[in-house]
Amino acid sequence: MAEATQPDLAVALGRLRLSWPTLMGSGCYGSGEEYAPFIDLAALGGVVLKSVTRHPRLGNAAPRLVSTPSGLLNAIGLQNPGIDAYLENDVANFADRPCAVIGSVAGFSVDDYAYVTERLAARDEIDAIELNISCPNVGTEGETFACDPSLAEAATRAARGVTDKTLIVKLSPNVTDIAAIARIVEAAGADALAVINTVRGMSIDVDRWTPRLGNANGGLSGPAIRPVAVLAVWEVARAVKIPIVGQGGIETARDALEFILAGASAVGIGTGNFTDPRVPLNVVDGIRDYLAARGHSALSEIVGKANPRFAGVR
Numbered sequence: 344m345a346e347a348t349q350p351d352l353a354v355a356l357g358r359l360r361l362s363w364p365t366l367m368g369s370g371c372y373g374s375g376e377e378y379a380p381f382i383d384l385a386a387l388g389g390v391v392l393k394s395v396t397r398h399p400r401l402g403n404a405a406p407r408l409v410s411t412p413s414g415l416l417n418a419i420g421l422q423n424p425g426i427d428a429y430l431e432n433d434v435a436n437f438a439d440r441p442c443a444v445i446g447s448v449a450g451f452s453v454d455d456y457a458y459v460t461e462r463l464a465a466r467d468e469i470d471a472i473e474l475n476i477s478c479p480n481v482g483t484e485g486e487t488f489a490c491d492p493s494l495a496e497a498a499t500r501a502a503r504g505v506t507d508k509t510l511i512v513k514l515s516p517n518v519t520d521i522a523a524i525a526r527i528v529e530a531a532g533a534d535a536l537a538v539i540n541t542v543r544g545m546s547i548d549v550d551r552w553t554p555r556l557g558n559a560n561g562g563l564s565g566p567a568i569r570p571v572a573v574l575a576v577w578e579v580a581r582a583v584k585i586p587i588v589g590q591g592g593i594e595t596a597r598d599a600l601e602f603i604l605a606g607a608s609a610v611g612i613g614t615g616n617f618t619d620p621r622v623p624l625n626v627v628d629g630i631r632d633y634l635a636a637r638g639h640s641a642l643s644e645i646v647g648k649a650n651p652r653f654a655g656v657r
């Protein structure tokens with residue numbers, strides 16, 4: 344008897360083709376080296392690397408991570424060695440990753456975004472660029488770009504001007520109208536959108552009368568933010584035609600399917616990897632089973648199917 348063909352789970356984000364619709368969230372996966380003993384990295388769509396800036400950053404005061412009910416607050420503060428040291432010491436190690444490797448760029452000026460994008464994208468080891476205009480843990484300046492339409496546009500346009508590689512722009516949920524920002528970023532040349540980065544939050548130690556994070560406030564991730572993220576994808580999917588990488592609290596295939604049915608073409612998995620490195624594998628297996636059981640031959644057939652005003656291209 345002929346073996347049934349498996350549903351096609353491949354996804355295109357601009358020029359970047361992913362074998363699987365799963366990207367590991369920036370800052371949550373290194374470049375995969377610590378997970379490689381536990382899972383086959385070829386089973387991932389790709390890894391989004393930790394965000395890198397023009398100059399080295401030591402990051403925020405400890406504690407930088409605090410657990411909350413169904414969530415994780417972080418205020419790492421974009422610790423990274425800066426683009427010079429990163430290119431010299433780190434990037435060559437990413438050459439043999441059997442999945443897509445996506446560089447993540449953070450900055451504090453439009454020129455920073457252009458400069459770091461150009462230098463990172465010039466490397467063959469880097470398949471695509473994600474623009475982190477939405478980091479909530481670096482004072483007020485980190486999120487300014489995602490929260491100000493003209494800065495979001497300028498940063499995107501500047502990065503677009505220096506690379507032909509796929510440009511994914513990562514949006515913040517900490518805005519009044521995420522769809523409006525999405526439209527502007529699409530018009531400025533983004534190939535895809537990552538929706539969402541963390542949600543601003545805080546936790547207080549009631550015995551010591553101090554915030555529990557060294558930085559006082561931070562970004563909330565994990566299952567606690569999933570409904571916020573699904574709604575953001577739903578709204579963005581009505582506003583733009585470019586593909587969306589939906590993320591925020593995904594731990595199972597059914598979580599991922601919520602994002603896909605809202606309009607995401609692929610999903611990001613960050614915090615879920617901390618509790619179980621097999622989450623990305625289970626998500627792919629579960630989506631495949633779900634499609635097969637319903638007689639679908641490709642993931643693209645169900646993108647946005649719960650969203651009557653889905654505007655994107657399947």
Ligand SMILES: Cc1cc2nc3c(=O)[nH]c(=O)nc-3n(C[C@H](O)[C@H](O)[C@H](O)COP(=O)(O)O)c2cc1C
Pocket residue numbers: 368369370371393394415417419421447475478513539540541563564565566568590591592593611612613614615
């Ligand atoms: C510890 C930690 C560090 C993170 N660092 C970055 C980062 O450097 N750049 C970035 O764009 N997002 C960063 N994020 C956000 C994640 O990539 C992801 O968008 C967010 O956590 C929501 O997804 P999740 O609930 O699956 O983690 C970080 C998240 C965590 C928990």
